[in-house]
Amino acid sequence: MSNYTKILLEEHEMPTRWYNIAPDLPEPPPPPLHPGTMKPATGDDFAALFPKALIEQEMSQARYIDIPEAILDVYRLWRPSPLFRARRLEKLLDTPAKIFYKYEGVSPAGSHKPNTAVPQVYYNAQEGIRKLTTETGAGQWGSSLAFACAQFGLECEIWQVAASYRAKPYRRTMMEIWGGKVYPSPSDRTEFGRALLAENPDHPGSLGIAISEAVSEAVTDSSVRYALGSVLNHVLLHQTIIGEEALLQLAKVGETPDVLVGCTGGGSNFGGLAFPFLREKLAGKMNPVIRCVEPAACPTLTRGQYRYDFGDTAGLTPLMKMHTLGHDFIPEPIHAGGLRYHGMAPLVSHVYELGLVEAISIPQTECFAGALQFARSEGIVPAPEPTHAIAAAIREALACKASGEEKVILTALCGHGHLDLAAYDKYLSGEMVDLDLSDADLAEALKSVPVIA
Ligand SMILES: *Cc1c(COP(=O)(O)O)cnc(C)c1O
Numbered sequence: 001m002s003n004y005t006k007i008l009l010e011e012h013e014m015p016t017r018w019y020n021i022a023p024d025l026p027e028p029p030p031p032p033l034h035p036g037t038m039k040p041a042t043g044d045d046f047a048a049l050f051p052k053a054l055i056e057q058e059m060s061q062a063r064y065i066d067i068p069e070a071i072l073d074v075y076r077l078w079r080p081s082p083l084f085r086a087r088r089l090e091k092l093l094d095t096p097a098k099i100f101y102k103y104e105g106v107s108p109a110g111s112h113k114p115n116t117a118v119p120q121v122y123y124n125a126q127e128g129i130r131k132l133t134t135e136t137g138a139g140q141w142g143s144s145l146a147f148a149c150a151q152f153g154l155e156c157e158i159w160q161v162a163a164s165y166r167a168k169p170y171r172r173t174m175m176e177i178w179g180g181k182v183y184p185s186p187s188d189r190t191e192f193g194r195a196l197l198a199e200n201p202d203h204p205g206s207l208g209i210a211i212s213e214a215v216s217e218a219v220t221d222s223s224v225r226y227a228l229g230s231v232l233n234h235v236l237l238h239q240t241i242i243g244e245e246a247l248l249q250l251a252k253v254g255e256t257p258d259v260l261v262g263c264t265g266g267g268s269n270f271g272g273l274a275f276p277f278l279r280e281k282l283a284g285k286m287n288p289v290i291r292c293v294e295p296a297a298c299p300t301l302t303r304g305q306y307r308y309d310f311g312d313t314a315g316l317t318p319l320m321k322m323h324t325l326g327h328d329f330i331p332e333p334i335h336a337g338g339l340r341y342h343g344m345a346p347l348v349s350h351v352y353e354l355g356l357v358e359a360i361s362i363p364q365t366e367c368f369a370g371a372l373q374f375a376r377s378e379g380i381v382p383a384p385e386p387t388h389a390i391a392a393a394i395r396e397a398l399a400c401k402a403s404g405e406e407k408v409i410l411t412a413l414c415g416h417g418h419l420d421l422a423a424y425d426k427y428l429s430g431e432m433v434d435l436d437l438s439d440a441d442l443a444e445a446l447k448s449v450p451v452i453a
Helices: 052-059 069-075 087-093 114-126 140-152 162-167 169-177 191-199 207-218 233-252 268-282 346-353 364-378 387-403 421-428 439-446
Strands: 005-007 017-019 064-066 083-085 098-103 131-136 155-161 181-185 224-226 259-263 289-295 305-310 319-324 358-362 408-413
Touching: 005 233, 017 233, 017 268, 052 114, 052 233, 069 114, 083 233, 087 098, 087 364, 087 387, 098 233, 098 387, 114 131, 114 140, 114 233, 131 140, 131 207, 140 155, 140 169, 155 162, 155 169, 155 207, 162 169, 162 181, 169 181, 181 207, 191 207, 207 224, 233 268, 233 346, 233 408, 259 268, 259 387, 268 289, 268 346, 268 408, 289 387, 319 346, 358 364, 358 387, 364 387, 364 421, 387 408
Parallel strands: 098 408, 131 155, 131 224, 155 181, 259 289, 259 408, 289 358
Antiparallel strands: 005 083, 017 064, 083 098, 305 319
């Protein structure tokens, strides 16, 4: 038998609907709040930020939403994406477990992010929007949005977290290739950015700060909107194409997962893979353990608090009930830039709070050790973010080796690491260290969470 098993779908088998988990949950998630009135936010509260179609999706109670043909047409550039059985990794680990990974690195930007960038740009284009603004951490989201804007003829402006702007020049080049304009954040283009630069000209920035800058730029011009690459309900909705495809692919080989693990930054690749499987679980058709994996240095679910907090540092967004480390929190500069966010998708927080999913955190050196085992057996060099999912899958596979259980493990390899080789360099040269979050620093950061009467 071949060492590689690649499970493919034909183009015509690609799902044509996204799955909305909201109506299937045993309790509805707490609504976002308007920070002025503390009343549930309405569509109008989001109207300066997002087009109407996306606001409707954000609040929708429809179980399925049809994917417009123009979006399917762009998806077909790389979708359906392959599901692999990691036979060579299984052999290396000498485990009776079966490990499957859904590979999203085949998209033009190299990650799962274009699954939502394309629909977000499409709906903005439909409503006559001229330009989108956004933030980017590791550069994955910025490049995905720039790619999607190029497909539909929109302008794209991106605030890239300064530390990553300096460390990752090639991601910036990619954004510029697709026509995006890129600024380091904090920038001198916004009032908030100028104030931070006045305090510290070498400010490293954070995702929360970059979101504030991109939002403040969008709300001043009615032909401009803002786009967010994770966290929101409509983003997770678009990402469910990952899980819907994976369900079909596993069915082709007659498998159902016993354990599903995914890395969580804002929760979109995790929700995208997990929610269709959670639907099956809630319907009693399968019973996988579903587990979020986050960095030990940014432990939002495992050590944060489930409270209403802002999505950005300046406090411009509606308040969202989510696990948070505090909107002022600036995570240590770990290499998985896409996981350095203080909050979590409200939908992921909610299913975690309901006990429908579990969460663990893993320090980065264990993640990179796992990534090398993966790359040397399976061949693909993972992005730093999914190395957390890989390390968790390896832990599970080694537990199966000890117990003799033949579990089926499923994960998402949500991006490749070709533009993250500097991180691998640090690991290979022995310079990478684990950055822990102390209880004192955590308590300090949590002080920024608003106290609600
Ligand atoms: C952005 C990103 C993440 C983190 O975001 P989620 O919304 O949690 O998926 C993880 N992996 C990759 C490759 C990313 O680009």
